[in-house]
Amino acid sequence: MRHPARLERGSLLGGRYRILSILGSGGMSHVYEAEDLKLPGKIWAVKESVTKMPYEGSMEREAALLTSLRYPRLPQIVDFFAPDDDGYTYLVMEYIEGLTLSDYFKQCRGKIPVEQLMEFVLQLLDVLSYLHNLDPPVIYRDLKPSNIMITPEHEVRLIDFGIARSYKTHLAEDTVKLGTAGFAAPEQYGSGQTDARSDLYGLGALMLYLMTSGAYTEWIQGVESSIRSDVPRTYAPVVRRLLRYDVNERFQTANEVRKELLRIPGMMSSPVDQQLTLGGGTRVIALTGVSAGAGVTHTAIAISHYLERQNFKVAVIEMSPRSQSFTRIQHIALGGKPVASSRQFAVDGVHYWKQSGRADILSLLGGSYQFIVMDLGSGQDQNRLEEFLRADLPIIIGSGAEWKQAEIGAFVRTHYRFPREKWIYCLPLAATDAVERVRRTLDTSHVYGLPLQQDPFDKDVHMDRVFSQILGHLMVGQTPKRSFFSLKKYMSRGD
Template sequence: MSHPSRLRPGQRIGGRYEVIASIGEGGMSRVYLAADLKLPGKQWAVKETPSRPELLQGLQDEAELLISLNHPRLPRIVDFFASDEEGFAYLVMDFIQGVTLEKYFKENQYRLPAGTILQIANQLLEVLEYLHEHEPAVIFRDLKPSNIMLARQLEVRLIDFGIARNYKQDQYQDTVKLGTVGFAAPEQYGLGQSDARSDLYGLGALMLYLSTGGKCSEWKEGVQELIRPDIPKGMIPIIRRLLSIEPEDRYQSAKEVSSVLDSIGMLGTGPVRLKAGRKPGFPGTLVIAVMGAGSGTGTTHTAIAVAHYLARSYGKVALVEMNLQSPAFGRIQRIAAGRTDRVQTGERKFEVQGVDYWRQTGRADVISLLGGSYDFVVMDLGAYFGNDRLEEFLRADIPIIVGSGAEWKHQDLAGLVQQLSSHPQHKWMYFLPLAPQDAVHRLRRTLGTSRVFSIPLQVDPFDQCDEMDRAFVRIFQGLLPVAERRRKFRFGLS
């Protein structure tokens, strides 16, 4: 830093933003936490930069760049103050609660699980794909641990666009050579113009750095010996290709890297932190809520498949029908009991192959189930039509929205997500039965999340299906302990 902290707690910027504390510094800038006096309770990050002409233009460029972007892994710009009488400019943006990857890595003794490394890489690929497909393409150019923030559930945010630039098609090389040594691509040091492949080099450097306990971020002789033995072998050639000296030898797009990771079963493997206080072995009951984006999406079918997978793999499961108008569980109950007559109102609980079904159950009954002996409660909420079951969905440990696998209906799912945008969505997962993988990638970009999954065909959700089990293992990894298949069920409804 070439200047001391200028602002003190209680000072105001633009008459609206009251400084709470200085929370970070780097390069030529300092970042403050500030309260919004017009929106009580709202806090922002304020970036302060000395506004000498060469620095002010950079800050204005950063503001204009960020204002043009809209992605959940990028900060929003909400205000900008050009040079004041003392020569400082201020950029007001989202305050992201969390910790930098650099600090998180250090706090974990420079050893992150392989699944966590893949989770971070997957999320970075999402935002890089968005930036590179922007018109014009945006190149981040400084993909280092201190520029990556980890929010709740290890959600990635890019926080410093100070040296990002728009790609210029007719420019041979970068005018300004910038980037952090060890994470910047060779072309950023004068060997050519940086483009999307430069960011992919940075991703490879980051993955190698995390995989070697911080020992190395460049591919050189003997580096493979430094990679931890628990890192999946399939990751090593991917990292090595990302770190190719020549851009044409690397993968050519973030989408290509995602496809390669997906093809060898490495996407969707990132661990998400368990609910505070919950440890493998499940002291307490874990709640999974399944809600349809519309009618006919297969919500009940999916809830049954999830419940029976959990019963086969773990322990005691309750499957609760929260739609009081649905006849589905009543039909299952008659078939399971070998009856043709209507079941009585009081006969709401019945058992099918290790799963306790609770037919047409109200909120009060669910509360009593949570205090019982179940390891899991899976709630079938039916389709969302502005119903009063939304509260159960929002409170669940694992909220799942089932959408149509047909791509022409994906707008219905995107519309629902937008409709519910006032609610926290970081835990939400999206299941698309039989959706092709390229459609899944497109919807991930639209929704700004990696938690969109294609679900394979399972004709009988009560029965064990190897392909579906593999899908659930990938989807729920990090949320659930490693499953040990306990028994195989057979259930016929014919």
């Protein structure tokens, strides 16, 4: 059903968001561009939907789902308005500049260059892998051109999580049958429960649509002859397998698809695999300590200034509500002068944010920072735990002393139900044998000893060597922002 748009240019939502224009409309919703009156110059996207009354909470579920996710290729949620008396509800989210893939496709007259097309596919595999590896997995279920944004830098962003769902192991099939005809997997129409393989079917339908200039979204007899002549035929078997009716005959994970694509001649010689699957967006590094005094703040500051010396734009955030560390740093940076009321200050190009909350993080993620480093302290409240788990790189700081190593094991056991593949363990001042002992105990190679660094603001070649090992994969594809002033600063440092 199509509902009339409630808002218009000049309308004020919640006394804060002034509508500037309408960005688009679908069968169930309208999306507006809005300016933030509390944050002058900040632009948000506002999604307006109508829900059946009595209220069933569908938009609220979408808001809760998106708020729980943090990934460079997903929009960030900043506000939610529950349904009014007429059922109209509003979701305020990150404004993503660019075109939908649908519009981009039209702009290219149905022929997106093959190299670019595969870049988009690899980026989609990147975000699907993230969603499917959550606990429980999140199934997107509506992978179609109008739900994919292409930024001016050719970065992919998934939008509109209106029918996404968390996978439920006890269900034989989905309670609600939803999806866009042509792009939805057969099981979305009642033949079973959707899972990660349903999204892979959607990816196959999307690939075939782009490879046939919009002619086909399913593998039927004769479709191969309609694939564009400039598309290598080696892609056809991948698409055909993605579009199998039987879910067990498809690729089973996004990583399987990626590996298969990268085996195709020409793909590995392209920078796509390393650059575009990780490039763009804001990377979040979160540090937590297994006990008080473990060295979280020192390490967070050292990482921030290491990244700044590589000429990335960096913010470091103090998430411990009672910490006074950043206030003391600000006092020293000001030469002992009274500390200003502002919670933000800068030291050697790194932006510091004192005693910050989730609203600050969402705002910063929508900004121009390439890296955000979170100092979570040693507390384990729910909000800080969630930030740790969402981070692109979660780092645990513990002691290498034999009598304190049990603290790291206790931390891991306490959080046993969460995926730990990305976790990094850092042991300040730990000897080599202590690092090896912890690696054996935790059964992981991701344990690093941090050498002595008296001043975390200054360069230390030994610490830089460790950080390059830990952070190197995050820096791939992130383009350093060098200007005349930053070059002058680096020359003056002698780097």
